[in-house]
Amino acid sequence: KPLLSRFSPPQLIALSFASAILLGGLLLWLPALHGQNPDGTVRPLSFLQALFTATSALCVTGLNVVDPSKDFNRLGQFVIMLLIQVGGLGILTLGTAFALFTRRRVAFSERVRVAQQVSALSAGDVLNLVRKIFLYTFVIEGVGALLLAFAFVPRYGLGWGLFYSVFHSVSAFNNAGFALYSDNLMGFVDDPLVSGVIALLIILGGTGFLVQLNVLSHLHNPRRFPLVPHSRLVLIMMTALLAVGTLAYLVLEWNNPRTLGPLGFGAKLLASFFQSVTTRTAGFNSLDYGAMGLPTLFVTMILMFIGANPGGTGGGIKTSTFYVMMAAAWSMVRGRRDVNLFSRRLDTETILRAMTVSTLSLGLVLFMFFLLLLFNTDPRILFIQLAFEAVSAFGTVGLSMNTTPLLHANQQIVLIFLMFLGRIGPLTFAVAFSRPESDGLIRYPAEKEILIG
Amino acid sequence: KPLLSRFSPPQLIALSFASAILLGGLLLWLPALHGQNPDGTVRPLSFLQALFTATSALCVTGLNVVDPSKDFNRLGQFVIMLLIQVGGLGILTLGTAFALFTRRRVAFSERVRVAQQVSALSAGDVLNLVRKIFLYTFVIEGVGALLLAFAFVPRYGLGWGLFYSVFHSVSAFNNAGFALYSDNLMGFVDDPLVSGVIALLIILGGTGFLVQLNVLSHLHNPRRFPLVPHSRLVLIMMTALLAVGTLAYLVLEWNNPRTLGPLGFGAKLLASFFQSVTTRTAGFNSLDYGAMGLPTLFVTMILMFIGANPGGTGGGIKTSTFYVMMAAAWSMVRGRRDVNLFSRRLDTETILRAMTVSTLSLGLVLFMFFLLLLFNTDPRILFIQLAFEAVSAFGTVGLSMNTTPLLHANQQIVLIFLMFLGRIGPLTFAVAFSRPESDGLIRYPAEKEILIG
Numbered sequence: 001k002p003l004l005s006r007f008s009p010p011q012l013i014a015l016s017f018a019s020a021i022l023l024g025g026l027l028l029w030l031p032a033l034h035g036q037n038p039d040g041t042v043r044p045l046s047f048l049q050a051l052f053t054a055t056s057a058l059c060v061t062g063l064n065v066v067d068p069s070k071d072f073n074r075l076g077q078f079v080i081m082l083l084i085q086v087g088g089l090g091i092l093t094l095g096t097a098f099a100l101f102t103r104r105r106v107a108f109s110e111r112v113r114v115a116q117q118v119s120a121l122s123a124g125d126v127l128n129l130v131r132k133i134f135l136y137t138f139v140i141e142g143v144g145a146l147l148l149a150f151a152f153v154p155r156y157g158l159g160w161g162l163f164y165s166v167f168h169s170v171s172a173f174n175n176a177g178f179a180l181y182s183d184n185l186m187g188f189v190d191d192p193l194v195s196g197v198i199a200l201l202i203i204l205g206g207t208g209f210l211v212q213l214n215v216l217s218h219l220h221n222p223r224r225f226p227l228v229p230h231s232r233l234v235l236i237m238m239t240a241l242l243a244v245g246t247l248a249y250l251v252l253e254w255n256n257p258r259t260l261g262p263l264g265f266g267a268k269l270l271a272s273f274f275q276s277v278t279t280r281t282a283g284f285n286s287l288d289y290g291a292m293g294l295p296t297l298f299v300t301m302i303l304m305f306i307g308a309n310p311g312g313t314g315g316g317i318k319t320s321t322f323y324v325m326m327a328a329a330w331s332m333v334r335g336r337r338d339v340n341l342f343s344r345r346l347d348t349e350t351i352l353r354a355m356t357v358s359t360l361s362l363g364l365v366l367f368m369f370f371l372l373l374l375f376n377t378d379p380r381i382l383f384i385q386l387a388f389e390a391v392s393a394f395g396t397v398g399l400s401m402n403t404t405p406l407l408h409a410n411q412q413i414v415l416i417f418l419m420f421l422g423r424i425g426p427l428t429f430a431v432a433f434s435r436p437e438s439d440g441l442i443r444y445p446a447e448k449e450i451l452i453g
Numbered sequence: 454k455p456l457l458s459r460f461s462p463p464q465l466i467a468l469s470f471a472s473a474i475l476l477g478g479l480l481l482w483l484p485a486l487h488g489q490n491p492d493g494t495v496r497p498l499s500f501l502q503a504l505f506t507a508t509s510a511l512c513v514t515g516l517n518v519v520d521p522s523k524d525f526n527r528l529g530q531f532v533i534m535l536l537i538q539v540g541g542l543g544i545l546t547l548g549t550a551f552a553l554f555t556r557r558r559v560a561f562s563e564r565v566r567v568a569q570q571v572s573a574l575s576a577g578d579v580l581n582l583v584r585k586i587f588l589y590t591f592v593i594e595g596v597g598a599l600l601l602a603f604a605f606v607p608r609y610g611l612g613w614g615l616f617y618s619v620f621h622s623v624s625a626f627n628n629a630g631f632a633l634y635s636d637n638l639m640g641f642v643d644d645p646l647v648s649g650v651i652a653l654l655i656i657l658g659g660t661g662f663l664v665q666l667n668v669l670s671h672l673h674n675p676r677r678f679p680l681v682p683h684s685r686l687v688l689i690m691m692t693a694l695l696a697v698g699t700l701a702y703l704v705l706e707w708n709n710p711r712t713l714g715p716l717g718f719g720a721k722l723l724a725s726f727f728q729s730v731t732t733r734t735a736g737f738n739s740l741d742y743g744a745m746g747l748p749t750l751f752v753t754m755i756l757m758f759i760g761a762n763p764g765g766t767g768g769g770i771k772t773s774t775f776y777v778m779m780a781a782a783w784s785m786v787r788g789r790r791d792v793n794l795f796s797r798r799l800d801t802e803t804i805l806r807a808m809t810v811s812t813l814s815l816g817l818v819l820f821m822f823f824l825l826l827l828f829n830t831d832p833r834i835l836f837i838q839l840a841f842e843a844v845s846a847f848g849t850v851g852l853s854m855n856t857t858p859l860l861h862a863n864q865q866i867v868l869i870f871l872m873f874l875g876r877i878g879p880l881t882f883a884v885a886f887s888r889p890e891s892d893g894l895i896r897y898p899a900e901k902e903i904l905i906g
């Protein structure tokens with residue numbers, strides 16, 4: 001029996017991702033990829049720092065213990081871009097391809113499950129799906145890079161200008177949040193071209209591939225291809241969360257002299273929209289999160305935890321999970337028998353799955369946050385900074401109150417695990433490494449007399 | 454049609470409680486109840502401060518914007534004790550009695566629901582139930598006061614010694630957390646009698662009335678009265694959480710020079726156990742929470758949010774809710790069809806109810822915490838202090854990092870609402886004030902293609 005077929009698809013996903021992180025860490029540890037000081041000496045980089053950077057790139061998070069614009073040379077930055085691309089094309093695509101390359105035919109039920117994890121819409125042929133995802137990714141990234149070239153080529157010339165354009169397009173579409181500037185994109189806070197294109201790439205990447213396929217087909221032939229309920233739900237949720245986020249930044253930071261304060265109305269609006277988009281787990285920032293007010297940081301943490309749409313490059317518990325939790329609670333309050341959505345009834349399995357994902361995610365974030373507190377050795381680091389860091393790592397967001405470089409090695413290791421678990425999803429991980437149980441023949445009588453709340 | 458019969462039981466519960474708070478606030482505003490300065494002048498107390506104290510007493514929370522040991526005289530303290538007793542005997546008992554006094558016969562189905570909210574075990578006769586609860590409460594409080602008298606009578610003489618004994622017994626059994634000392638019970642950190650009796654009263658009050666009835670019947674005649682699953686579940690959960698809490702305080706604070714550090718091993722153990730008991734939403738403290746480490750404060754917040762057993766005087770989402778959430782997630786991970794407990798299957802309604810209570814509670818705490826951040830005017834108050842305050846108010850715990858007296862009036866109003874909603878439960882409140890919906894004849898087809906997580 002070949003080695004690979006001993007593993008279940010969730011195990012393959014987790015193991016292949018862990019292997020990629022380890023290989024990426026070793027690769028980024030090579031001194032040939034590191035930046036130089038002005039005096040020509042190579043800047044030192046520990047294996048932990050290289051591993052952290054590789055995890056952050058492959059998990060498309062964007063948290064950094066080093067400064068990629070200085071601590072890596074162009075080759076190193078190119079490798080980081082490749083890692084982002086590998087990570088962004090996703091664990092699921094990878095795991096599927098992995099299974100196919102071993103010439104073991106994936107059983108139909110497994111195909112369905114994998115395809116459903118990419119998007120809930122249809123099973124289809126897995127290999128064909130993977131091809132489509134690759135093509136779609138490269139087309140969007142190419143168009144994005146072309147548009148960004150109008151900003152970067154005039155600055156850096158054709159060669160490096162294109163490099164900057166491709167790097168930031170790849171980083172944006174994959175919701176990675178890596179930028180080639182020490183202050184991320186704060187230099188472009190009032191630049192509508194760069195801010196706008198990057199925001200658009202983030203949204204496209206975070207919408208979910210098959211939702212977009214559904215939207216495109218629908219625009220082409222509305223009668224034959226209706227917008228399925230999943231597409232309608234996540235598009236509505238995404239729009240609503242973007243609007244709430246924009247409004248929150250605008251109102252809460254309006255007068256803050258270190259963020260929106262000095263900007264004109266147009267730039268205030270652009271910066272608020274950009275920051276709202278970026279909390280959809282992209283992790284770029286054109287404002288300084290270390291300078292924001294506590295209410296703004298709180299709203300950011302909530303938005304980061306909810307995250308992007310499923311089946312895209314974003315993280316978090318996902319907009320659909322959040323909606324189902326809210327809708328189920330609302331139905332219970334109103335005394336309804338069912339949870340309805342667009343004249344459909346959500347089945348119990350979907351609700352229980354949303355509950356499980358939320359519970360496991362919250363439990364994971366809280367546990368890792370506790371470890372960050374426990375391993376803290378710097379009394380200047382505040383509770384909120386570590387809370388922000390934990391939510392950001394879990395949601396593979398990458399925003400930080402400028403805390404990451406100050407962390408102790410133990411805390412960096414905690415974040416590495418959290419980024420990894422946040423990317424593959426706590427449910428996938430838990431399913432991968434728990435012994436599955438057959439239901440057996442006995443079904444116990446129902447117990448209704450447990451008092452709740 | 455009489456006025457009262459226009460309201461549903463949840464509405465009666467919420468309205469009667471709100472009226473009691475308003476009346477209590479007016480009562481405590483009377484200068485005749487206020488303490489005196491050494492020069493004989495009456496200490497000033499605003500209506501908001503009186504309302505806050507009345508809410509804290511009636512919701513058996515124990516948060517204080519004033520110092521009850523100085524800002525109220527003995528009469529005022531006696532009134533506070535009465536308010537605690539009224540609050541602790543519970544919103545449900547009150548609401549039921551209220552309905553009975555209006556001579557409107559409560560319909561059987563409503564009786565069942567009310568009785569089930571007191572405990573999940575049996576319906577029985579509501580009036581009989583209320584009588585039993587009163588008797589049980591006064592017997593336990595009496596015994597508690599007698600035991601405490603051994604500590605307080607030698608200190609304050611027979612009269613005031615008994616007053617102190619009764620006050621602290623009532624405050625402990627009702628999980629109120631009010632004490633007649635400016636530093637709460639920090640003077641009794643190594644006193645096994647006071648710490649022990651108070652811890653025992655807290656546990657008895659927080660266990661749930663019918664669970665204890667079940668235990669007593671079971672001890673008397675095990676064959677005829679088995680321990681029902683609900684009793685077994687909450688007893689196990691309570692023991693486990695007490696053990697986890699004790700261990701956490703012991704390990705995390707062992708070397709803290711401002712908490713456990715200076716104490717001997719026995720006193721360390723006593724103080725850890727006492728603090729673990731108190732997070733079961735009682736809110737007394739024999740250590741200074743303002744001096745504890747961040748990991749300890751984090752664990753405390755988690756324990757406060759989980760809270761006590763249902764049907765007792767404690768708050769929080771309740772131990773059974775927490776268990777059901779964990780068990781449901783675990784079943785999902787293991788791929789089981791059912792969530793089992795003691796060879797019984799939890800019905801879907803129970804699981805959905807646990808999910809709703811958890812979601813609404815978390816949403817409520819987060820929203821109120823956001824308001825606390827938004828209304829903050831004192832830059833010295835930290836994020837963690839307001840987070841701690843919000844969880845403490847929701848769980849009607851009453852522990853504080855010494856923040857409450859520093860809060861702005863707006864923040865105090867937020868806490869008043871949070872204590873109120875935490876006490877009657879967000880689900881009860883939501884049900885009370887949302888329009889119930891009949892299911893109608895249409896049941897929509899099931900929608901399974903929503904991608905979660």
Ligand SMILES: [K+]
Pocket residue numbers: 060061062175176177281282283396397398
């Ligand atoms: K990211």
Ligand SMILES: [K+]
Pocket residue numbers: 513514515628629630734735736849850851
């Ligand atoms: K309390």
